[in-house]
Amino acid sequence: MKHIKGSFARTYNNLTYKNGPIWQNRLYDTILASEEDLIIRINYILQNHVRANIIKEESDYPYSSAKVYLIK
Numbered sequence: 386m387k388h389i390k391g392s393f394a395r396t397y398n399n400l401t402y403k404n405g406p407i408w409q410n411r412l413y414d415t416i417l418a419s420e421e422d423l424i425i426r427i428n429y430i431l432q433n434h435v436r437a438n439i440i441k442e443e444s445d446y447p448y449s450s451a452k453v454y455l456i457k
Contacts, residue, residue, distance in 0.1 A: 427454055 394407045417423050431443040431451045443451035 390408050397407055398404055417426065431449060431454060434440045434446045434449065435443060440446045443449055
């Protein structure tokens with residue numbers, strides 16, 4: 386991601402005659418030390434559209450893999 390975002394930022398800055406970062410710091414790698422950590426992360430991802438009030442249940446989102454996982 387660092388390479389992709391850096392390459393895009395340089396191109397964008399050259400085209401718009403700007404300088405400096407254009408991305409927020411958002412992507413951090415994390416070691417998942419246990420199966421419980423993995424379950425917590427999967428549930429967090431599956432809940433994104435529920436928290437955004439787009440859907441009521443994880444499985445309501447047509448592009449979600451929630452129907453496969455549904456880990457509670």
